[in-house]
Amino acid sequence: MQPRNVPTFAELIKDCHRSAVHLEMRDIYGVASEAEDFAEWQRLGTISAASVQRRQPWLDLVGETVRRGVVMRRARIVSVPVSEYIRYEHAGTYLNVQAGERVRWLPRRDAATLALPGADFWLFDDQLIRFGHFTGDGASAGHELTSDPDVVKLCNTAFEAVWERGVPHEGFTL
Template identity: 80%
Template structure:
């Protein structure tokens, strides 16, 4: 059943023992914590050393999590040609991969026959979902927790269907 109070991501990942999967389905995110990096990337066309340092807490968390045996996988469904934001995400994804996160990309036109949840999500150990809610312009609108077994099964199956079709990051071009 959905719950509106959401533990922090750090708490959720700390309690994770086997897998943490992330399904992203938007072409634009307007998350405040990325605004400076995105603007910097738009200005110079590359991920800078400053941007890498800003991402260090996330990259360290991925390394630590993967280091204790948790498989972290991210699947992104994207429209093609991709948006400027997706080009930015793609440019920095090598850092996620170097930290141990597996990332794949699925062109949206190849997802037409897949049953997908209505929101981005993280699924922890096939037991708990954290849905991400966003406004129309991509700003975060909060999170919602769900531990309903039927919803977990649906979302897990949707992620696996996307993962199976998606292109590994190192082979996906924008």
């Protein structure tokens, strides 16, 4: 499906019944919706109450989804030492965990022998992939959907391999 026709994440997650897994493989994201939050974290060195408030719609969506019985897992492959952006992500991940998301981190060196897709993705109910495409500086370049069984298998296998090797958020230190 072409990027302009891809439903929003909120629309996709509402049709999800069992699992939603997300693999992130970049060391920096330059997504416009996070710019204010990231700049504030850089100034303060902590996640502020205002930051929590800005994230509330996502946290509410995660909580509602998990309460419906959907298991939400996120795995992040990161270079070590980590980028400043990953430090920011790590600082706020406790909120995702509190909302019900399970999160693991995998140092890039430990992912070297894994077969991975070329883009970040969400996999819904082991049936539908939503690829996230990004520019070189991390800005969003749109999304793409596929339910091709071979692509779903590749992404599922990749995610589970990263998940197995990954370190739970609570145990991952920078």
